[in-house]
Amino acid sequence: MPLPVPGADAHLAAAPTVIPSLQHWTPGEGGTRLGEGFVVVHPPELAEVAATLLADMAELAGLSGSAGDGAGAGTIVLALDPALEFPADNATAAAEGYVLEVDGGVRVSARTAAGVYWGTRSLLQMLSASTTLPGGTAVDWPNYPVRGFMLDVGRRFADPAALRDWLRFMSWYKLNTFLVHLNDNEITSNTQRPWTAAQQAFRLASDSPWLAGLAAEDGSYSRADWDSFEDEAALRQVRLVPEIDVPAHARSFTRWRPEMGLDGGDSDMLDLGRPATTELVKDVFSEFVPWFRGPAVHFGADEYARGHSEEYRAFFNAISAHVRALGKDPMAWGSLTVMSGGAGAPGPDGYSRDVVVCAWNKDWYSGRAAVADGYRVINTDDALLYIVPFADYYHGHGLDARALFDSWEPHVFGDGLDLEPRHPQLLGAASAVWNDLVLLAYNERAVHDLVKPAFGVLAQKMWAGAVAGLSFEEFTAQARAVARWPGRELLD
Incomplete structure (x- = not known):
């Protein structure tokens, strides 16, 4: 009809x-x-x-x-x-x-x-x-298939009730992709603490004996917890995209198995020169991917040590293929400009193109570079879309809602690197919260308070784009009128 x-x-x-x-x-x-x-x-x-x-x-x-x-x-x-x-x-x-x-x-x-x-x-x-x-x-109807938000629970545990609330909050604004960053660690250059003292966490807790000691002691999610997230996501038409971040940001792994870490485990990076390291990572994905009901799984792949490009490429291809073999679409943070100067030729001598790239930083791998190399892309640009709560960088007090309203849409990356609107390889966009400041005291409600002011603007731009003749003040008044969302357990 x-x-x-x-x-x-x-x-x-x-x-x-x-x-x-x-x-x-x-x-x-x-x-x-x-x-x-x-x-x-x-x-x-x-x-x-x-x-x-x-x-x-x-x-x-x-x-x-x-x-x-x-x-x-x-x-x-x-x-x-x-x-x-x-x-x-x-x-x-x-x-x-x-x-x-x-x-x-x-x-x-x-x-x-x-x-x-x-x-x-x-x-x-x-x-x-x-x-x-x-x-x-x-x-x-929506203009883009991916309308997302990412929450870092690796550096700061979030109560299970908060994750279910995030799903309800997102769906109220018709956002449909919730990326959950499940492991990470303190940035020790920020705190000048040794790796032995660094905060680290892996937030999934399996009953399998071989994984004993990997799950974080200060908070992790059981299979029942994760099932509750998947149940709520299904009710709210949101796709969960879990992320297990390797081979960097992996202090939880190198603490658990020091022999698998660079520098004898005195780092947050896996030693990709050891074939056993890749096999261990595959086993971890094999353990947890059956928990996940959505179509995609994120394997991180960002900010690995430079100078290891061949080992990194082999790892990238092996883990993306393994995730695909487990029945999921692989997703990764864009890093290929820094790691190799680009994706190179497809096939065994280059990087797999069967990966969705989150284009997070224009130096590491811009959205335009990823598209040119043949990847499908999600705009997660750090300068525009990152919040690090209460930091003096990355929008520590929340995104600039007015600037986003005036000049941003999912195809906008800035610095002359925008894509064409609704480019066929551009899937959409996602904002992100990174809890870098691990020693600072704040809770889930504080994070939500930082996110709320710009959330409606992001939703507007991801779903329908700009509306001719509508001012930021008028939009803000409209957003206030429909700000009450149903089903909340913990967040306001």
Whole structure:
């Protein structure tokens, strides 16, 4: 079923407040009031989406409803329509787009459960203004398939409740990719402490005897904890991307198995000159990848010691192939300019191209260089998108929301290295929190407080891009109106 594309004036006129904003809104007549006892009608495939909507409406709007049969006023219909077409030339529109119609009743339709779920987020935000919904039709879809956020729990443990809250918070703004950085260590050049005293942590705790001593003593996640994250992610249409960072940032490994470390274990880097090191890393991935339900696994690969390019390349290719053999799409931080001057020829004499590159630093490996070498890229540019809480570098007090609103979109890397908007190899973007300052006292709520002010802007740019004629002040006011999100356990 093709859908009409309203003109720009129709899109801007009287559109409901939704963050990120709707791609298109066609005003209709009248309105629809949802009150106590409303009914959600859905096919069996959308039972979880319906149950989540019912719970969230009870929490946010104070309205009790039920699943059942009905039609007309007071009824919300959730529907899957595989023939639905969107006025966009990207696959993401079909995968995650939706149509929300308000005309006596409410109907949310999409090709996929994910699309229907995103439509219910817009419906809930519309209810933040009034339980009487304006008549009209929203046709909405994301511009990019990856709309992400990364949290470093390796350097600072986060309570399991906080991770589940991050999933809910992200999904409220239609972000769909949560990267969880599961191991890391103190930057000893910051603290002038020896490696023997450095903070380090590996945050997954297996019952397998051979892994005894690897999990962090100051906090780690059991299989039950991780299952709770995966369950929440599935409900909220967010993909978890776990990261086990090797061969650098690996003090938890070199403390556990000193013989596998550079300099006899007196470092945070693995000794890639030992074949046994790569085999050990493969075994660790083999142990934990079955925990992970999402399609991708991140293996780090950043900031390794220079001067070991051949060993690094062999390791990069071996671990990416192993992750692929375990049934997951491999992902890594871009480092190939520094490590080798570029990816080189594909095949056994170069780097595997079957890896998604997070382009985090323009010197180590820019997004433009990665694209030129044939990689698919996620914009995680450090100068634009990193927060190191309370540091005097990397936006220690939060990202610059106004600057992001005025001049950033996922294709923007800065310094003359931008890609074309919606470049076919650009998957999207992700902001990141790195807990570098391991000796500083702060908690999960403090991190969330730093992230919140710019989160709606990032979501807007990743989903729909800039809206002509909308000022930063107007956007900020709209974001405040829909800032309350459902299901929180720990975060505010």
